[in-house]
Amino acid sequence: MMIDWLYRYPTLYSGILLRRYKRFFADVELTSGEVVVAHCPNTGPMTGVSTPGSAVMLSLSDNPNRKLAYTLELIQVEDNQPTWVGVNTALPNRVVKLALQNYLFPELGEYSLIKGEVVYGQDKKSRVDFFLTGNDDIRSIYLEVKNTTWAQERLALFPDTETTRGQKHLQELMAVLPHTRAVMFYFINRGDCTHFAPGDSADPVYGKLLRDALALGVEILPCRFDISPEGIRYLGLAECKF
Numbered sequence: 001m002m003i004d005w006l007y008r009y010p011t012l013y014s015g016i017l018l019r020r021y022k023r024f025f026a027d028v029e030l031t032s033g034e035v036v037v038a039h040c041p042n043t044g045p046m047t048g049v050s051t052p053g054s055a056v057m058l059s060l061s062d063n064p065n066r067k068l069a070y071t072l073e074l075i076q077v078e079d080n081q082p083t084w085v086g087v088n089t090a091l092p093n094r095v096v097k098l099a100l101q102n103y104l105f106p107e108l109g110e111y112s113l114i115k116g117e118v119v120y121g122q123d124k125k126s127r128v129d130f131f132l133t134g135n136d137d138i139r140s141i142y143l144e145v146k147n148t149t150w151a152q153e154r155l156a157l158f159p160d161t162e163t164t165r166g167q168k169h170l171q172e173l174m175a176v177l178p179h180t181r182a183v184m185f186y187f188i189n190r191g192d193c194t195h196f197a198p199g200d201s202a203d204p205v206y207g208k209l210l211r212d213a214l215a216l217g218v219e220i221l222p223c224r225f226d227i228s229p230e231g232i233r234y235l236g237l238a239e240c241k242f
Contacts, residue, residue, distance in 0.1 A: 005231040006104075007095050012057040012073060012229050020050045026072045028056055038070035041088045047150045047160035047202070049075050049085045057084075057229050074229060077151075079192065084227045085149050086189040092147045093129055095225070095232055096187065100130065104234055107221060108141060108183070110134055118142075121172040128172075129185075141181040144169050148186045148196070148222075156193035156222065156238060158186055162203045170209040170218070177217045184213070186222040188238055196222030196238040211242060 018027040018035065026040045038058050057074040074084045086092075093116075099105065100114050111132035118131040120142060133140040150160035159166055173182035186196060198207035214220060224235040 005233055006098050006102075006225075007091065008231040009057075009073065009229060010059050012059055013070070014229075015056050015058060017050070017052055017054045017056045017075065019052055020046065020072075025068075026056075028058060028070070028072070030058075036070050037068055038072045039066075039068040040072045041090050042072075043089070044159075045161050046075075046087060048079070049077055049087060049149050051077075074227065077190070079151055080154060081192060083190055083192040084229065086147075086225075086227045086232065087149065089147045091232075092187040092189065093145055096130070096145050096185065099234060100132070105221065105223070107219070107237075108132065108143075110138055111141065120176065121168075122175055126168070126172055139179070139181050141183055142173060142176050143183040143185055144173060145185045145187055148188045149190060150199060150202075151190065151193050154192060154194045155241065156186070156188045156190070156196045156224075157199035157202070158196075159199050159203050159206055163206060166203075167206050167209055170206070170213045173218050174213050174216050182213075182218045184210070184218055184220050186220070186238075188222060188224045189227060191224065191226035191235060193224060194238055195241045196220075197241045214242070 015028040015030040020026045026038045029035050055076040058070040073088050112134040115131040117127045120128050128142045129145045130143040148158040150157045198210045200207035222238040224238050226233045
């Protein structure tokens with residue numbers, strides 16, 4: 001059976017998470033019994049997805065200059081059913097770019113040019129993840145991507161901690177309206193969630209801003225992705241529950 005992978009993982013190595021500490025480090029016991037220190041490319045608290053004893057998958061770099069050869073890529077959670085969650089926050093933007101190049105999101109309409117890391121904002125000190133544009137007949141789009149891994153039952157939630165940076169991104173997206181479109185793209189990095197809502201208990205200010213942004217015209221795309229040790233594929237939109 002052919003599977004439409006958006007992204008294929010390199011060879012991954014399985015193990016058990018012993019602990020995650022100092023944000024960027026994770027002690028992992030490999031199936032061989034060896035304990036290694038892996039780089040954890042995720043600055044957030046990883047609420048609900050960093051439980052010691054969880055099964056994990058690591059990638060291995062052949063770069064001799066790296067201090068830590070292994071990178072934490074996936075953690076398996078047992079919330080609804082055994083589910084792999086992507087925890088490498090460097091990946092979502094790469095995957096979204098591939099999806100944009102293949103026009104997988106009809107909600108975005110027509111565009112012919114994709115630019116990344118475009119300077120914008122009232123003080124011109126911020127960078128939006130993607131800027132989509134085309135001919136003069138369509139409005140350009142500012143699109144910001146947020147990695148989403150926290151879940152309650154089948155409800156994906158963002159953020160999982162207070163985020164002044166995320167609050168600022170919402171304010172800046174609101175500021176580009178109505179001359180251009182503004183899209184907040186939530187990359188739901190696990191396949192077991194069917195709905196999306198703001199993480200009000202973690203950051204009530206963000207939740208209020210998101211509702212204000214929606215009322216003003218900021219578009220919300222909570223996109224579901226199936227994650228497995230083989231790769232990542234797009235599942236479609238989650239239903240918003242505000």
